[in-house]
Amino acid sequence: MWFAGVAWSPEGYDVTVVDQAGAPVAVSRFAATGIDEPVGFLRSLAERSEVVTVIDSTNGVLDGSLMAAGLDVYRADPWDTPVSPASGPVPSDTLARLGIDALARLTRLDIGSGTLGGRDDEADADIRRSEPLARRLTAQGGLLFHGSRALPRVALTFDDGPHPVYTPRVLDVLRRYRVPATFFCVGLHVQAFPDLVRRIVDEGHLVGNHTWSHPYLPDLTRQEVSRQIGRTGEALDRAGGGTPVLVRPPYGGRSPEVLTWLAEEGLTTVLWDVEPCDWAMGGAAAIAGQVLDKADFGSVILLHDGGGDRSQTVEALPGILESMMARGCRFVTVDRLAPLRV
Known part of the structure; x- marks a missing residue:
């Protein structure tokens, strides 16, 4: 061995x-x-x-x-x-x-439990400690879980790319349906595939910061969180994506300290209210079914274009788009879903 x-x-x-x-x-x-x-x-x-x-x-x-x-x-x-x-x-x-x-x-680790498997209780406790601050930031436009439930708008978001195989396939589907989305990009992948970042932007999508190496942020000091965000922002800017002010913590991992640090960096934290756990590879039908069961007006839907085999996500995407459109939903980037401090 x-x-x-x-x-x-x-x-x-x-x-x-x-x-x-x-x-x-x-x-x-x-x-x-x-x-x-x-x-x-x-x-x-x-x-x-x-x-x-x-x-x-x-x-x-x-x-x-x-x-x-x-x-x-x-x-x-x-x-x-x-x-x-x-x-x-x-x-x-x-x-x-x-x-x-x-x-x-x-x-x-196994695919079903994800990278943070075994630390769910700890992560949940950090999130509970964050709730009072999260409510205040939401009211100030510094944090987003979802938009207005009164307006028929939905934001589709993709994490962990760009990926040389799956990001182009996702972009092809979005272009076919004329749907904009928001891509939260990992710095190491941005550095590897800057042309994909340019394609994302050129085709009318929005890019956000998803850290350099996808860490669990509550494990880090303020200085290291700042380095993770800063390196990624610089890589995105070099790739033609600008320097995003929207950030998504990996795994949604947050503590009061992390949320405070991100806000003091002038960043707006974007989370979600619909997650079909497509990373668990449960099948395209299950991924689409969970999105359609949970999504509502104002939803922020979390899917993945990187971080592993995302063929099932690509396969599920047309059905998700067609069904949400049939409900009268219009897809927008997250900055148009709700008033944000951007």
Whole structure:
């Protein structure tokens, strides 16, 4: 058995693979030109030996694709690592050796539970603590869950891209139906595929900030949250998307501290009221059915164009659009759904 640690960096991804004795098997660095290279590298190693892959809680960009490739993926949380995530990514060699020394206390991920699996109670407690501040920010236009229920407008949003396969397929469907959407982009993917950001903007869609490496923000300090947002904003601006003032925290993860920091950065936090959990790969019919069951006038619908295999989301999209239009709904970008502080 081999143990692989995968760490993000501002430049891309670092991968360290060791055997059960801790001896090096492979060390590689991959530029931020997409996730196919590190995933393919680990998959090729898995043809020679069983590979256990370890990421940390600040790295939510690769796990879905790694699991789709058939690899076992474990998450190390801040209390598992000798390096605080507030100082940056945990080094790949540290993560690989955690696989040897501490695998039993790490969290094994699966597509059904998602990257944050096992921390649901903690995340829910952080959200409950945030509720009084969230209400105040909503009233001030600094936070959005949904728009007016009296107006037949709906916002379709996509997270975790751009992705070289699924983002163009989503854009093709939206163009066919003449529907605008809002894309919350991950900085590492923006750096890899700037042309897709330009296509998103050129075709009349809105882009928002979804952090650099898709971390659980309550794990981070204010300085690291600012770096996550700042790097992504700079990458989006270089790609032609401007510097967005709309931000979506990964997993919707928030605490009073995080919401305060984002507001003080002049950002408007965009959440959602309809989530069909398309990342769980329950099938196109189930994805469409959940959206249509839950959506109402003013809804913000959360779907994904990145972060894993999104073929089912693409397949579900025409049915969602046709059914919502038949109800008299008009699709708009989130900045036109409600008065926002933008």
